[in-house]
Amino acid sequence: MASLDDLKKTFFDECDEAMQQIEIGLTDIRSGEGNDETVNAVFRGVHSVKGGAGIFGFEQLVGFAHVFETVLDGLRNGSLSATSDNLDVLLSASDVLSDLVQMSRSGQEIADGFGAEVRSGLEQIIEQGGGGGHGDGDIAPADFEGLDFMPVAVDLDEIAVDAPTALGQNVYEITFRPKAEMLKKANEPLYVLRELRKLGELELTANSDNLPALTDIETDVPYLWWHATLRTEATREQVDEVFEFVSGDCDLTIEDRTPAPVAMPIDVPAAMSMPTIDAPPLAPEMPAAKVEAKPAVAAPPAEPAAAGGAGRTKPAATTTRIELDRIDRVVNMVGELVISQAMLGQIVQDLPETTSMRLIQILDEVAHHTRELKDSVMSMRAQPVGSVFQRMPRLVREVAAKTHKKVRLETHGETTEVDRSIIERLGDPLTHIIRNSVDHGVEAPAARLAAGKPEEGVIRLSAEHRGGRIVIEIKDDGAGINSERVLKIAREKGLVGPDAQLSEDEINNLIMMPGFSTAETISDISGRGVGMDVVRSNIQDLGGRITLKSVRGQGMTIQLALPLTLAVMDGMVIKVGTQTYVMPLSAIVECLRPSRGEISALIGTHGMLQLRGEFVPIVLLGDLLGIGSSAAANSERVVIITDTGEGSRIGLVVDELLGHQQVVIKSIEESYGAVPGIAAATILGNGRVAFILDVEKLSELAVHIPVTNNATMKAAQPALN
Amino acid sequence: MPVAGAIKVLVVDDQNSVRQMTRMALEEIGFRHIHEAENGVQAMETAAVQPLDLIISDYNMPEMDGLGLLRAVRGHPVARKVPFIMLTGRGDRELVVKAAQAGVNNYLVKPFTSAILRGKIEQVIGKLS
Numbered sequence: 039m040a041s042l043d044d045l046k047k048t049f050f051d052e053c054d055e056a057m058q059q060i061e062i063g064l065t066d067i068r069s070g071e072g073n074d075e076t077v078n079a080v081f082r083g084v085h086s087v088k089g090g091a092g093i094f095g096f097e098q099l100v101g102f103a104h105v106f107e108t109v110l111d112g113l114r115n116g117s118l119s120a121t122s123d124n125l126d127v128l129l130s131a132s133d134v135l136s137d138l139v140q141m142s143r144s145g146q147e148i149a150d151g152f153g154a155e156v157r158s159g160l161e162q163i164i165e166q167g168g169g170g171g172h173g174d175g176d177i178a179p180a181d182f183e184g185l186d187f188m189p190v191a192v193d194l195d196e197i198a199v200d201a202p203t204a205l206g207q208n209v210y211e212i213t214f215r216p217k218a219e220m221l222k223k224a225n226e227p228l229y230v231l232r233e234l235r236k237l238g239e240l241e242l243t244a245n246s247d248n249l250p251a252l253t254d255i256e257t258d259v260p261y262l263w264w265h266a267t268l269r270t271e272a273t274r275e276q277v278d279e280v281f282e283f284v285s286g287d288c289d290l291t292i293e294d295r296t297p298a299p300v301a302m303p304i305d306v307p308a309a310m311s312m313p314t315i316d317a318p319p320l321a322p323e324m325p326a327a328k329v330e331a332k333p334a335v336a337a338p339p340a341e342p343a344a345a346g347g348a349g350r351t352k353p354a355a356t357t358t359r360i361e362l363d364r365i366d367r368v369v370n371m372v373g374e375l376v377i378s379q380a381m382l383g384q385i386v387q388d389l390p391e392t393t394s395m396r397l398i399q400i401l402d403e404v405a406h407h408t409r410e411l412k413d414s415v416m417s418m419r420a421q422p423v424g425s426v427f428q429r430m431p432r433l434v435r436e437v438a439a440k441t442h443k444k445v446r447l448e449t450h451g452e453t454t455e456v457d458r459s460i461i462e463r464l465g466d467p468l469t470h471i472i473r474n475s476v477d478h479g480v481e482a483p484a485a486r487l488a489a490g491k492p493e494e495g496v497i498r499l500s501a502e503h504r505g506g507r508i509v510i511e512i513k514d515d516g517a518g519i520n521s522e523r524v525l526k527i528a529r530e531k532g533l534v535g536p537d538a539q540l541s542e543d544e545i546n547n548l549i550m551m552p553g554f555s556t557a558e559t560i561s562d563i564s565g566r567g568v569g570m571d572v573v574r575s576n577i578q579d580l581g582g583r584i585t586l587k588s589v590r591g592q593g594m595t596i597q598l599a600l601p602l603t604l605a606v607m608d609g610m611v612i613k614v615g616t617q618t619y620v621m622p623l624s625a626i627v628e629c630l631r632p633s634r635g636e637i638s639a640l641i642g643t644h645g646m647l648q649l650r651g652e653f654v655p656i657v658l659l660g661d662l663l664g665i666g667s668s669a670a671a672n673s674e675r676v677v678i679i680t681d682t683g684e685g686s687r688i689g690l691v692v693d694e695l696l697g698h699q700q701v702v703i704k705s706i707e708e709s710y711g712a713v714p715g716i717a718a719a720t721i722l723g724n725g726r727v728a729f730i731l732d733v734e735k736l737s738e739l740a741v742h743i744p745v746t747n748n749a750t751m752k753a754a755q756p757a758l759n
Numbered sequence: 760m761p762v763a764g765a766i767k768v769l770v771v772d773d774q775n776s777v778r779q780m781t782r783m784a785l786e787e788i789g790f791r792h793i794h795e796a797e798n799g800v801q802a803m804e805t806a807a808v809q810p811l812d813l814i815i816s817d818y819n820m821p822e823m824d825g826l827g828l829l830r831a832v833r834g835h836p837v838a839r840k841v842p843f844i845m846l847t848g849r850g851d852r853e854l855v856v857k858a859a860q861a862g863v864n865n866y867l868v869k870p871f872t873s874a875i876l877r878g879k880i881e882q883v884i885g886k887l888s
Contacts, residue, residue: 045783049776085819086774089848092870093780104849182852182868189865189882192842194761194812239810269810 049090053139056083058428060132065431068125069446074114081110087135096142099135102153105160106131118167127159133432207238207269209295210277215263220287222258231264233280238270267295362458365419369605372412373702376606379408380699380723409700416603421461423501423510424452429465430472430499437476444483444493445476450500456508457603463580464510464600467573471512471596472497474570479516479594489591491515507582507624508602513595519588521545528554546588550574578734580604581622581717607703609730611696611722612678614660618728620701620720625733627679627687629695647677647689654679656689657740663715680733688737699723703730715739760888763789767809770795771802771816771828772846777869781815781846784873788880788887799823803831806838813884815867817846818854826857833862842883 063080066072088103109128112118134153141148212234216227234240242264249261268277274294281290383405386397427449438445456464480486480495487493498513521542528534528548540548548554552571577584582600601607601624609620610629630649638646638653646653656677677689701720706713706729717732768790772778778795785793794809796802798820805811814832818825825845832838842864847854855866864883867876881887 045776045779048779049774052774052776079821082773082819082821085848089817089819089869090774090776092849093777095870107848182855185852185855187855187859187866189879190842190863191885192840192864192883194766194842194884196840 046094049094050139050143052090053087053143056086057132057136057139058424059083060135061428061431064125064129064132067120068122068129072120077110077114077120081107081114084110084135087139091142096138098148098152099138099142102131102135102138102157105157105164106135109160109163112164112167118163124163127156127163129432129435130156131160133435136432207271207296208273210266210268210270210274211291211293211295212266212268212277213263213289213291214266214281215289216260216284217287217289218259220284221260223287225284225287227260227262227264227284230280230284231266234266234268234277237272237276237280238268240269241267263289360418362419365415368415369419372408372415373605375408376412376700376702377721377723379404381725382723384723412606412700416457416605417455419458420455420602421458422453422455423461423464423508426461426464426468427452427499427501430468433469433472434476434497437473441477442482443476443480443495445480445495445497447472448496448498450498451502454501454503454508456600457605459604460508460580460600460602463576467576467598468499468510468512470570470573472499475512475514475516475594479514479518481517485517489517503602504599507599510598510600511595512598513593515593518590518592518594519546519549520590521588524548543587546586550584550586578732581607583734605703606700607730609699609701609720610678611699611728612659612692613694613696614663614692615665617663617665618696618722618726619659620699620722620728620730621678621680621690621733622717622730623698625680627681629676629678631676649679649689654687654689655740656691658691659736660691660693662690662736662739680737688740690733690736690740701728701730760886761884763887764791766790766812766884767792767794768813768815769793769802769805769809769811771797771799771814771820771825773797773817773820777817777846781876784871784876785815787873788877799825799828799831802828803835806832806835806841811838811841813842813844813880815844815846818851818858819848826854826861829858829861829863844879844883 060080060083063072063076063083066076067080084103084107088100088107091097091099091103106128109118109124109131113120113124118124131153134156138148138153140146141152214227214230216225220227231240231242235242243266245263245265246261248263249255255261270277274292277292278285281288281292379401383401386394386401389397430449431447434445434447475497476495480497481489481491483493486495496515498511500513501508501510503509525534525540525545525548528545528551529536531554533548533551533554534540550570550573552569554569554571574584577598577600580600581604582598585597585599586594587597588594608623610623610626612619612621632647632649636648637656638648645656647656648654675691675693676695677691678695679687679689681687699722701722703718704720706716706719715732715736716729717735718730719727720730722728768785770778770781770785770793772781778797782793782795794805794811796805799816800822802814802816803823806814814828816825816828823831829843829845832841832843843862844865844867845855845858845863846867846869847858849868851868855863858866865879867879871879877887
């Protein structure tokens with residue numbers, strides 16, 4: 039049986055769902071998308087929190103939820119109206135309720151006056167509507183005082199006689215008296231009764247009147263006989279079959295006592311109707327899953343043994359809760375499986391071709407299944423981003439209130455799914471970006487009106503799957519980045535040289551440099567020393583990419599492109615010198631072996647590759663990683679064009695491409711520490727450890743390694759000839 | 760005298776935590792045959808295949824609420840006499856009047872202790888042994 043703590047945990051999980059329901063509902067109502075059912079859903083959400091909180095003894099939660107609920111009840115029955123002022127109070131109330139839930143969950147002491155302001159706001163609304171329906175949040179009495187209600191007593195036996203069965207069941211009265219012949223033929227009455235029991239619910243009385251004293255008992259004489267009432271969906275024929283082999287050797291009576299079918303009263307609405315043998319058509323609003331289950335109830339089952347089985351009394355659940363730890367364990371095992379399978383592939387490759395042909399075929403299948411298994415397990419861990427998005431409306435409200443701005447948040451694609459590990463680490467960067475958008479992006483109402491924009495700013499938060507990644511976009515219609523000011527500050531802080539020529543985009547990206555903060559007044563909202571650089575490194579730690587676009591006067595768009603999972607990824611295995619590395623496939627644009635004429639020397643660079651009319655800077659990966667040049671034949675070398683995420687590309691020169699492989703990501707930061715340019719490690723098919731490269735970081739390093747006498751270019755050029 | 764262990768009871772509530780708490784209270788009293796349903800529709804599906812001696816249902820549920828369930832039960836050819844106890848919030852006074860009109864046997868204000876639950880059940884089906 040579940041412990042009280044388990045139940046509390048269940049309750050708080052339900053609270054999270056309810057809070058989401060409340061928040062979404064209120065937002066919908068505010069934006070004019072709500073209807074009666076929306077109000078009902080919000081009411082039910084608050085009601086659930088209140089009900090559970092009462093049972094588990096969270097009195098402050100109950101008290102607040104009660105006042106909140108009263109207002110919603112007023113909205114529901116029309117005694118109160120959903121004015122914009124009232125909705126503001128309700129939204130604040132949902133924030134307070136959410137805080138109370140969190141505090142109750144963590145066992146925190148809740149101060150007496152917590153949320154008092156909002157509470158009095160709610161009480162004022164109740165007064166507008168004429169005092170509301172019911173009293174304050176005192177402890178529940180066992181009975182409503184002064185209510186003229188008398189419990190209606192019932193005799194259970196009477197019910198049993200009156201309604202012996204559920205619909206579709208037959209009742210048989212059976213007497214069964216075995217004769218001596220039956221035992222002589224080695225037929226056991228017990229087995230017959232057991233068979234009978236399988237048909238349904240059996241009430242069995244043994245009659246032992248004929249039983250002699252122990253000393254007089256003869257072993258081959260049946261002294262006992264039975265009277266049985268069988269409630270079953272089985273037909274008379276099926277009951278007869280049970281006695282088929284013994285009917286000649288016993289006295290048997292079977293009487294059909296099935297009650298005559300009672301007509302369905304006309305006033306029962308269709309949705310409430312019961313499945314009967316001549317059931318009316320199901321109401322269209324019945325969910326499909328339930329419709330499927332119905333025929334089994336109406337028609338006698340083909341397998342009589344299944345009748346009365348406990349499994350059928352409860353409709354099949356479509357979801358089940360599983361502890362995350364268990365799923366994580368499966369994910370880890372799948373990871374190991376991917377490695378083992380890669381090792382197996384390696385061994386098979388080394389076998390003589392005659393032996394390996396069939397093995398390779400089978401191995402291909404195993405690889406296919408492993409991939410599918412991986413995908414299914416990953417989808418189990420996937421969660422909709424809505425759980426992170428859900429926290430944002432409140433944030434926008436709070437920051438907008440503090441900065442005296444009017445901001446509306448629109449969200450799209452909340453159902454887009456991504457691995458839980460990503461979701462968990464998405465909250466902070468997203469919070470920061472949105473906070474920035476409200477605080478720095480969207481202008482004050484007066485400034486907006488002066489610029490010919492609507493008073494209310496809009497921040498659009500959206501998510502979608504794109505090319506095996508999840509792309510999250512935060513777009514505001516604010517002032518955009520003041521690039522002159524950004525450049526000025528960057529120069530003052532020495533982040534860029536005094537005469538560096540930067541494009542508009544490059545300037546805008548400076549705001550993500552460490553130590554950059556442009557807010558003229560450091561507000562207590564955004565300016566706490568953590569800036570966009572932290573956001574950027576958070577996203578990069580996740581294997582993601584952040585891009586920023588800004589149009590002066592029109593707003594800013596920040597795009598986060600993240601992998602769908604952190605456990606397994608598609609990689610390109612490459613060789614540099616004697617070392618093997620893995621490069622994330624998602625970072626690779628193309629691989630090529632350029633001819634001599636396509637490489638140009640350009641002062642201040644490591645070399646430029648001319649690619650379809652565009653110049654791409656190149657750098658030797660061996661130099662970047664500090665392992666020196668390779669031993670491989672120069673003509674074998676390959677340039678991998680990678681996308682650095684800021685719109686510019688870079689070519690990394692490597693010795694050899696060994697092939698594409700799914701690799702399991704193993705963090706090295708936990709056991710060793712962060713190494714610039716190295717994202718993680720993995721185990722290859724040959725059992726050796728290889729590093730997974732952090733391409734973005736490498737590109738940054740490439741820009742910063744000094745160019746001395748064009749040494750790199752000279753080294754690269756023969757390599758590419 | 761009815762025996763708690765022999766009574767088939769159905770607990771209807773959309774909140775799993777509340778269902779489990781009610782179940783715990785019922786088990787404490789001595790009930791052994793406890794079925795659960797998440798809303799009125801599920802409850803009626805259960806009643807279709809499972810003879811019941813007692814229904815304890817929450818009022819506020821999606822799909823079909825407690826009052827809807829009560830009316831469906833009372834209109835049902837077989838289950839119509841099954842005793843029905845409605846769980847209500849402390850503010851649902853008017854609801855009790857409606858439920859009484861619809862034929863509820865008793866009501867119970869949440870939150871409750873197992874002793875109160877027992878008392879409410881006994882008021883309906885007699886002293887439990």
